[in-house]
Amino acid sequence: MSEFISHIGGLAEAGERMIERLRKKAFLPESRKGLSVRIGIAEVASLLGCSTNRIRMAEEDGRLPSPTPTTNGRRPGYSIEQILHMRKVLGASPARSPMDEPAIIAVQNFKGGVGKSTVTTHLAHYLAVQGYRVLVVDCDSQASTTTLFGFNPHFNITRDETLYPYLSIDPTQEDLRYAVKRTPWPNVDLIPSNLELFDVEYELAAAGADGQSVLTARFRKLKQGLNELARDYDVVLLDPPPALGTISLAVMQAANALLVPLAATTPDFCSTVQFLSMMDQVLQQLLAAGIAIDYSFVRLICSKFDSNDPSHALVRAFMEQTFGPALLPVPILESAEISHAAIRMMSVYELAKPIGTSKTHKRCRANLDEALGQVEQLIRQSWGRVAPASEAEAIYAV
Template sequence: MEATDDSVNSQVTQIHHLAAAGEKMVERLRKKAFLPDRRKALNVRLGIAEVARLLGCSTNRIRMAEEDGRLPRPEDGSRRAGYTIEALLNMRTVLNASKHRHSSEAPAIIAVQNFKGGVGKSTVTVHLAHYLAIQGYRILVVDCDSQATTTTLFGCNPHFDVTRDQTLYPYLSVASTEDDLNYAVQKTPWPNVDLIPSCLELFDVEYELAATNATGQGILRDRFRKLRDGLQKTAHDHYDIILLDPPPALGMVSLSVMQAATSLLVPLAATTPDFCSTVQFLSMMDQIIEAMAMAGIKPAYDFIRLICSRYDNTDPSQSMVIRVMEETFGPSLLPVPIFDSAEISHAALRMMSVFELEAPIGAPKTHKRAKQNLDESLSQVEALIRHSWARPASIEEAIAHVG
């Protein structure tokens, strides 16, 4: 029995109702998470022992700096409340423990890319941004995906809070109205993490660049280079690392991201479908890079690494897939995977990362294990970045220290 026009139209209308209902629920969740003023705040505090570990110094050195006035005394007269991220960054400056890149070193521009959805691409991007921020780097996160999951995890509702003119669109559009990316940079609750947000209307760039492709490769080549040039210009004096979250599909924006990035981080889950999909992604990347080179567009990367982004080490089938991945990808697969932790899911429900939680949501042991795993896993990426800056001398030494 064939569907009538009226029944088809009613189903199309249902899509509109579902989308509207979903947007309202996202806003309700955001209000609940960020009461009373609906603005996300960073309330995390770090104990003196953790701060000393991050600074690579003794707790006594911090106490002495507070006693002699180089560092402010704790607000409440004691150290029980812990230190804010702002205080930690100030300590890095005062105690000469800054991790900023040298002026002679190029900013690291890392694309977290896989054409397979559901691999935790945005979750990895946000956790990596917050991990690197705690380490003291200046970070810019660029949401290049019109689905705007990363924007949402930063506490913005892309439907209500972000317009097309606040995204990459005015810069990448064929009828560009911006010469640099400074107009789109927004502050976040993290003092050393900024964001260029996204929203659904960013997808308009895909149509425009696709149409441009039909008019000549020279114009398209210039468009691909424009994102790279804009990011490098923006990062030159303000950022150490830029993290790009591209769309989970091959398109003009994804190609621009591939050209702009200096490194690629490929997340994948420990399942057979994800493994097979990632193999297809890598094959497609190989073909794309070859085609881009023939068109005079030649990406160059400091590193390309895969990271298992969702791993349940209690599942025998996933342990088997991990072994297959290790055999297939060798050292290109980072040795410490990110565990599929309930604490990450709990944090995501609140539009946060685990690093933003003031206290454990689930069991304290689960929270501690998740945070320790994220530190170990994401420090592997930090080691790769520093190796590209010629610091430290040995990447193997750094990863061995992590393990």
């Protein structure tokens, strides 16, 4: 038996070494991802809801720095940091007001392989492009989201940099600020995870055997810690484990909105139905224990949808009939561009240029913008707002 255990350990170590090789090959020499994406003036104007002429005028009168032309004399694209500055100067920030409650969204499903971490990462980067301040909290010890953000959970992240020191039975941290890490995105921060975060599950399960008071205290503690951190952000995205455990329960209670990704296959559909049934029972028990649960929205989003697969279309029809308006109308399409970006431990929004064909990249990006834009609108609705009007709509409105 020990020989088999040793063999499994060897496989794990070989896998970790390969991940580190891929990471070093994909990232900059300092082993951190850089954000080299640039956005053209036409797309920036669309993001800001103004005309390109308004941007040029602001550059001419000195309110915005004039861009340095490229070597061939062409106008360069703008970095995310430059666009955030432009939003401030031109009054085009979508940030919530101090009276608006930050959106704390759990991206949850107990079925693995539905693209939970991919959805979380792409949603974070989509919201960043739109100008929101985002915090991503990786609550899953498998740490897929941490990896997509450019950290190797095995080599770069210690247990003391995860949620563990805050949630453990013998906590060493009083708030969560110790765990917040900067990312290459100027308006996206991350609380990472690694395998050792699973120790919290063992500790809390053992404590729960002697009574529920410790569990209840940890549920409330995570919510309190996230609420304190959320004051500095517009949106907090939680990526919990794909299983019903103490951390998943704590995340459910800490969130004020729920997004459920599911793939268009019969097993995923059936599993999600079971997840919703189990979640209903758990929430009822939490409410009975005096733990408040209040979601501004609960939505399902179909991920990894292949529009050319008749079986996917059939299962999606089942979803529409079953879930009605709770299912977001635009699915996230299966795309080689998402897969290619994932190999590089990136999201599509981080690609400086297409990996596949330009047509494939544009189609993928347009779909992601539309699908994830649905979530943005739910967030804005929870703040009592609708989509901001463009400059043209404001001028020519009747």
